[in-house]
Amino acid sequence: xxxxxxxxxxxxxxxxxxxxxxxxxxxxxxxxxxxxxxxxxxxxxxxxxxxxxxxxxxxxxxxxxxxxxxxxxxxxxxxxxxxxxxxxxxxxxxxxxxxxxxxxxxxxxxxxxxxxxxxxx
Amino acid sequence: xxxxxxxxxxxxxxxxxxxxxxxxxxxxxxxxxxxxxxxxxxxxxxxxxxxxxxxxxxxxxxxxxxxxxxxxxxxxxxxxxxxxxxxxxxxxxxxxxxxxxxxxxxxxxx
Numbered sequence: 001x002x003x004x005x006x007x008x009x010x011x012x013x014x015x016x017x018x019x020x021x022x023x024x025x026x027x028x029x030x031x032x033x034x035x036x037x038x039x040x041x042x043x044x045x046x047x048x049x050x051x052x053x054x055x056x057x058x059x060x061x062x063x064x065x066x067x068x069x070x071x072x073x074x075x076x077x078x079x080x081x082x083x084x085x086x087x088x089x090x091x092x093x094x095x096x097x098x099x100x101x102x103x104x105x106x107x108x109x110x111x112x113x114x115x116x117x118x119x120x121x
Numbered sequence: 122x123x124x125x126x127x128x129x130x131x132x133x134x135x136x137x138x139x140x141x142x143x144x145x146x147x148x149x150x151x152x153x154x155x156x157x158x159x160x161x162x163x164x165x166x167x168x169x170x171x172x173x174x175x176x177x178x179x180x181x182x183x184x185x186x187x188x189x190x191x192x193x194x195x196x197x198x199x200x201x202x203x204x205x206x207x208x209x210x211x212x213x214x215x216x217x218x219x220x221x222x223x224x225x226x227x228x229x230x231x
Contacts, residue, residue: 037220047159047167047210047222060218096166106214107157107172114166 002026004036004097004112011118012087018119022080022097022112029055029075033102036080038071041114042093052100053080087119124221125150125211132229133201141226143194143211149221151192155214158187158196161225162207170209171196198228206230 008020020038027034037052051071052060061069070083080097094116098108126144133139143150143158150156156174159167169178171187174194184199194213198205211223 039222046224047212049212049220049222052218052220062219063217104169104178105155105157105173105176106220107155107169108159108167108212109169109172109178111166111168 002099002110004099004110006095006097006112006115008095008115008117010116011120013121014087014089014119016087018084018087018117020082020095020115024078027099029073029080031055035100035106037098037100037108038082039096039098039108040093041096042090051082089119092117092119124215125213125223127211127223127226129224130227130229132231134231135201135203137201138197138199139201139228141196141209141228143223145192145213147192149213149215150189150194153214156187156189156194157212159210159212160207161210167210201230203230
């Protein structure tokens with residue numbers, strides 16, 4: 001059974017760097033066609049795709065935040081890490097990681113429960 | 122502003138059918154069959170309902186169906202039930218290795 005779980009700080013100060021970790025089980029990020037994405041949702045607002053890392057370490061970022069985001073993976077720990085620099089209060093929200101699989105047309109088929117981040121001084 | 126446009130709200134009575142729309146452009150929804158739909162209940166993570174425009178993952182009731190015409194994708198919920206009241210989001214591949222979501226539609230079961 002595939003599961004993902006996000007972790008990270010609940011409160012971050014403006015201008016600081018946020019580091020979020022997605023720990024997964026039941027899937028292998030070395031298997032062809034498997035990817036993990038980060039998606040965020042400000043309170044009461046829509047989902048926003050942020051970044052994705054593929055099984056072969058290919059990385060993609062949303063154009064609007066590309067300069068602030070870094071995604072990486074540690075296959076030995078079954079983890080995907082997202083860092084976001086220069087935080088602003090508008091970055092507050094729930095951050096999800098989700099699997100994308102070629103079997104589902106790269107849809108986000110399995111989601112973590114999300115971790116809530118508040119950016120405030 | 123979301124890349125894909127969804128009406129903010131929709132409603133229907135139990136047993137009725139309702140269709141939610143998701144409008145993109147010829148460069149995203151109109152160009153790729155990588156449209157998916159998600160259901161999100163308050164305080165919960167989204168759940169995949171439809172992928173590749175029309176396909177349902179196992180476990181998703183066949184009351185949920187997807188379609189596409191040109192640059193507009195649609196999700197139809199038939200035989201509305203109280204538990205279908207939720208937010209619904211569409212997503213599409215938009216090229217250049219990027220993905221986008223719609224602004225979401227809040228479905229109310231009257």
